[in-house]
Amino acid sequence: MDTARKPVAPRASPSAKANQPAARAKKKATMKPLQPIQPISERFPALEKQEVTLTLYAPEAKVVQVAGSFNGWSPEANLLEHKGSGEWFIRLMLKSGQYEYRFVIDGVWTDDPRAMQSAANPYGGLNSVLTVGLDDRTDLL
Numbered sequence: 768m769d770t771a772r773k774p775v776a777p778r779a780s781p782s783a784k785a786n787q788p789a790a791r792a793k794k795k796a797t798m799k800p801l802q803p804i805q806p807i808s809e810r811f812p813a814l815e816k817q818e819v820t821l822t823l824y825a826p827e828a829k830v831v832q833v834a835g836s837f838n839g840w841s842p843e844a845n846l847l848e849h850k851g852s853g854e855w856f857i858r859l860m861l862k863s864g865q866y867e868y869r870f871v872i873d874g875v876w877t878d879d880p881r882a883m884q885s886a887a888n889p890y891g892g893l894n895s896v897l898t899v900g901l902d903d904r905t906d907l908l
Contacts, residue, residue: 816860826853828872835868837861842871863901867894
């Protein structure tokens with residue numbers, strides 16, 4: 768049998784226990800105040816809106832609109848401007864992400880012939896897909 772004794776940790780005296788609340792209060796008094804919280808757009812620049820331009824060639828059109836997931840599929844929300852020579856354009860401010868949309872030319876819903884991607888819609892047609900990448904402007908860093 769091993770008769771060696773194991774070391775025992777010293778116990779705090781009753782007076783030391785009484786001083787613990789005072790030590791906590793002193794530590795609290797010396798703590799620095801919290802820094803103001805940065806706006807989320809500064810902490811996460813990708814959540815900031817970016818300018819995106821959509822263009823369409825429709826020389827016979829009188830009115831061109833765009834409807835999509837970015838405006839609640841409301842054509843009236845975004846009217847394209849006519850540049851002349853059949854070109855129409857619009858500048859949108861969008862956060863990074865993926866959006867589906869369609870042009871509305873004189874009341875007729877139309878695909879974007881320049882769209883790189885499309886997705887099936889519930890009406891048997893296709894929606895154009897616009898991908899807005901992360902904002903990688905270095906002036907935000």
